[in-house]
Amino acid sequence: MTNRVNLTPVALAEGMVLARTLYNQQSSSVDYNGIPTCIFSQPNLGTVGLTEEEARERYNDIGIYKSSFKPMKMSFMQSDEKTFMKLVVEKTTDRVVGVHMLGPDAGEIIQGMGIAMKAGATKSQFDATIGIHPTAAEEFVTMRNPAS
Numbered sequence: 001m002t003n004r005v006n007l008t009p010v011a012l013a014e015g016m017v018l019a020r021t022l023y024n025q026q027s028s029s030v031d032y033n034g035i036p037t038c039i040f041s042q043p044n045l046g047t048v049g050l051t052e053e054e055a056r057e058r059y060n061d062i063g064i065y066k067s068s069f070k071p072m073k074m075s076f077m078q079s080d081e082k083t084f085m086k087l088v089v090e091k092t093t094d095r096v097v098g099v100h101m102l103g104p105d106a107g108e109i110i111q112g113m114g115i116a117m118k119a120g121a122t123k124s125q126f127d128a129t130i131g132i133h134p135t136a137a138e139e140f141v142t143m144r145n146p147a148s
Helices: 008-024 052-058 106-118 123-128 137-141
Strands: 037-039 045-049 062-069 083-090 095-102
Touching: 037 106, 045 106, 052 062, 052 083, 052 095, 083 123, 083 137, 095 106, 095 123, 106 137, 123 137
Parallel strands: none
Antiparallel strands: 037 045, 045 095, 062 083, 083 095
């Protein structure tokens, strides 16, 4: 079956599953949950996991962490470009269920966030991670106060 998630990496994963099934007799499937994506606009828009609205429909209690700032690398240029980041956390398990970013390098950063989410990362684990300074990505591990 096709037309599930129309992204090249998804098609490659589906092709690998088909090849393993047909030629290696290894039955497997593609996990369509938490596929990182990016719109390579200027600035980039990267996302993985549930939106705030989807999380509110699925879970009883969620926490939202947000940050909006001018990246340090933009401070030396005459640019008004800002970065926006959001973490969506399921409070009962402390699990991060959504990560969203609008800003430079969002695709690069969200790819790593996709790995963390696939591994079941919690907000506490994000908080315990030491950030790389000065990067925009460090903001994901320094958001301490929920916006809601």
